[in-house]
Amino acid sequence: MVTEVAPDRPTRRRAQEPLARAGRRTAQVLRQIMRDRVGAIGLVIVVLMTGAAVLAPLIAPYDPTAMSNQRLASPSGTFLLGADEAGRDLLSRALYGARTSLTVSLIVVTCAGAIGVLLGLLAGFYRGFLDAIITPATDIMFSFPTLLLALAVVAARGPGTENLILALVIVFIPSFARIVRGTAMSIRREPYVESGQAVGLSNTRLILKYILPNSIAPIAVQFTTSLAYAILIEASLGYLGLGVQPPQPSWGSMLSNGKSFMEISVWPSVVPGICIMITVLGFNLLGDTLRDALDPRLRGRSSR
């Protein structure tokens, strides 16, 4: 019954040594990503940006909020990427901005993913009453333009990091719920789930043992592309002054400050933008490659 064609199908071997098996599978996916040139670039970008965010306090040359009299200075030996309108080092601010952006996005996508996956599993596995509530609710949230929904929440709760996170979590739940519901519904009908049911496994066990492991591939892809999107929306709200509040550096608000001084120095308008673009590009490339590596059937389907 072990088939090499579909190695992610649960088998008896998998049940006996799930950890080793999962480890092998991860290594295999990583190898596949590295073999693909585009995927490798994506992975490298993501690793570098995450590293920069984690190590920001160690590698940033200055305190990101420390002002100096070198207002809007061009790049030089003192300030490698120049300084902003308050004489703050742009490189340090960009590094701390990575920290803000990635932290917010990671928290948002993790929370939204957990809630969305749970809702999707419940709706797709149990159908009936739960499905009748969850699915229309997610459809309605889908029918709101993403940025508008986030704006509505921030408008009501006021700007700030916590409200930003709350707004984005709400925005990102529906896509996870929808995807997981779909896979849960199709896997539910597979013979091995039915046989599990026949030998008397409880619903919880069926979900944990069969439905969830088989939904991992689309969830992982959705997770990665959602991160890219979350970074973009975080930056957009930051630009509108509705995201993380100053003095904490965020790429979006750095850009909106920089724009006012564009005639004098272009650096504050360029550095954060490049950071956003490269990071989002990295996650997008990684997401695309992950999609191909994990499940060829998903190839070419766009996420949103």
Next chain:
Amino acid sequence: MLRMTLIRLLSVVPVLFGISVISFLVIRMIPGDVISSIMGQDFGDPAVEAELRRYFGLDMPVHEQFLRWLGALLQGDLGTSMRTGQPVLEEIMQRFPSTLLLAVSALVVSILISIPLGVISATKRNGLLDAGTRIGSLIGLSLPNFWLGILLVYVFSVSLGWLPSQGAGEGEGFWGSLKYLLLPAITLGASLAAISMRMTRSSMLEVLNQDYVRTARAKGLAERVVVARHALRNSLIPVVTVIGIQAGALLGGTVIVEQVFAWPGLGTMVIRGISQRDYPVVQGTLLFLAFFYVVVNLVVDLLYTYLDPRLRSGH
């Protein structure tokens, strides 16, 4: 066909209702309540507070508040701005044409860029232009549109001084306003262009492998004719779908692009409302944009069923 149209029309009703509920909740989600948020710490006059509470209907139970609000909504009453005293719907109607103009122009820009490039990219596969187009579209997808706007302003307004960077150029005549429209439209249309370019390319590649294209080639038709006559029309079907889906999303994008260019539309209106805590304005504008978004999607859906004969058979 008629039955399908009716079903699709009816499916919009719960969505519109849901949007109304969400918009209704916007004011009720304010920490504390809207009154303390408006009055701040300084105004402790209980009479004024009671008056405001009555004005917003906050002295009633929530379900009654909602029914009253919904009733007003159905009569086209979105409340009045707390700053200007003007009815919110009136201001929306004044500003909506600007937003619509911007969104439609962005759509046109994105089609003009994406379809020719996508087709060329597919027919000259793996050439230099193909590589450039593909990298360009990847970057277009990863670039925050407001940053693209900032860069365009820097190049074309600050450095070259060719195009204005702020406003819509009211009262400057057709060609004068067109200059104001150009940069915002490109900014808003760029990501849609990137998406539909990818779609055009992949769909064109798929169609070029079909049997009927081989037949056309075997007949001895020039490649140009094969592409233009036989392949293009069919390859555009998925592209039209994607553009349709994304057309509504442009409305969300206008909010931020309008902010970059100080464009006098609904986007700047809602942001102004948020910063001034003018809640009826925020509520009304968000509601209007979301309603319009749903209607656009509905129209695109119906048009699409109408245009694609295969969907007409009624599945």
